[in-house]
Amino acid sequence: MSNPAIPAAAELILPAPAKLNLMLHILGRRADGYHELQTLFQFLDFADELGFALRTDGQIRLHTPIEGVPHDSNLIVRAARLLQMHAGCTLGADIWLDKRLPMGGGIGGGSSDAATTLLGLKHLWHLDCSEDQLATLGLSLGADVPVFVRGHAAFAEGVGEKLQPVTLSEPWFLVAIPQVLVSTAEIFSDPELTRDTPPIKVRSLLEGGGRNDCQPVVQKRYSEVRNALILLNKFVPTRLTGTGACVFGSFPNQDDADKVARQLPATLPSFIAQGRNISMLHRKLEKLVEK
Ligand SMILES: C[C@@](CO)(OP(=O)(O)O)[C@H](O)COP(=O)(O)OP(=O)(O)OC[C@H]1O[C@@H](n2ccc(N)nc2=O)[C@H](O)[C@@H]1O
Numbered sequence: 001m002s003n004p005a006i007p008a009a010a011e012l013i014l015p016a017p018a019k020l021n022l023m024l025h026i027l028g029r030r031a032d033g034y035h036e037l038q039t040l041f042q043f044l045d046f047a048d049e050l051g052f053a054l055r056t057d058g059q060i061r062l063h064t065p066i067e068g069v070p071h072d073s074n075l076i077v078r079a080a081r082l083l084q085m086h087a088g089c090t091l092g093a094d095i096w097l098d099k100r101l102p103m104g105g106g107i108g109g110g111s112s113d114a115a116t117t118l119l120g121l122k123h124l125w126h127l128d129c130s131e132d133q134l135a136t137l138g139l140s141l142g143a144d145v146p147v148f149v150r151g152h153a154a155f156a157e158g159v160g161e162k163l164q165p166v167t168l169s170e171p172w173f174l175v176a177i178p179q180v181l182v183s184t185a186e187i188f189s190d191p192e193l194t195r196d197t198p199p200i201k202v203r204s205l206l207e208g209g210g211r212n213d214c215q216p217v218v219q220k221r222y223s224e225v226r227n228a229l230i231l232l233n234k235f236v237p238t239r240l241t242g243t244g245a246c247v248f249g250s251f252p253n254q255d256d257a258d259k260v261a262r263q264l265p266a267t268l269p270s271f272i273a274q275g276r277n278i279s280m281l282h283r284k285l286e287k288l289v290e291k
């Protein structure tokens, strides 16, 4: 199906889905300042969309700027240039982004855009590089990029790069979007953040178990997040994803999620999407390969 936000010139249109951190424990801080974590990633069927067209002059042009993000700093452009350099590829690309995921929301939009760019351009440029290579390249762009490259729900350790695929139930999520941008770096540098949660084994982690260690710090600093947690908790157990700002609750079906969404005030936008173990991107890529 075509997307009116992406011109017909695009030869390849791919989704860049959101993720949730169903739990997020912080175990410690490494010498380089990064934090050792344990987190459970699941994808949502809610996504940005990217269009790609081949250029033969080697240039990378993103035609849909994001306000406040310079062209060359956009993770899409950085991912494209990194792949070009790594593969010694002389081809370029025109790229269009239909941004639907709230930014700075802890649902991984920028990282997912980067992963979709790596996989999309591998396809467009007919590159012979492995998923392992793309995940390693992705990690240099952000801790969350590898899970989007792999496309399978996962228990993650290290700084988020040691991934163990898991199969979870696939409930419907109501995700509320407090109207505030939370900086990941700011939360990780907060002196009040606890960094001593003991490691747990994935098999001992019951679905819905664990917690988000960032939540106390984020809700203390941002009243918008605090209020959203209070409000949504009246209907369903609610938790922060990543370093926020989004908060979520799960439901057995879409109707139940809809009923709660309708009761939220207009000042707290939200969306509903199903949690998925295989990302939308990988489901679409599989279909392309089958053709
Ligand atoms: C916390 C998580 C959980 O999924 O998600 P978000 O809330 O950002 O989506 C991620 O680990 C974020 O991953 P990502 O957004 O790719 O982070 P990066 O760009 O690599 O790092 C941003 C900043 O966060 C801090 N950081 C990030 C990851 C980590 N394990 N330890 C850290 O201390 C560092 O200060 C770094 O400069």
Ligand SMILES: Nc1ncnc2c1ncn2[C@@H]1O[C@H](COP(=O)(O)OP(=O)(O)O)[C@@H](O)[C@H]1O
Pocket (backbone or CB within 6 Å): 066, 068, 069, 073, 074, 075, 076, 102, 103, 104, 105, 106, 107, 108, 109, 110, 111, 113, 114, 184, 242, 244, 245
């Ligand atoms: N393609 C992109 N999409 C979103 N954000 C981007 C992108 N490229 C760079 N950024 C920068 O990354 C920051 C974090 O974005 P995002 O991934 O949406 O948040 P989070 O990591 O909290 O889920 C943004 O505020 C923006 O400055």
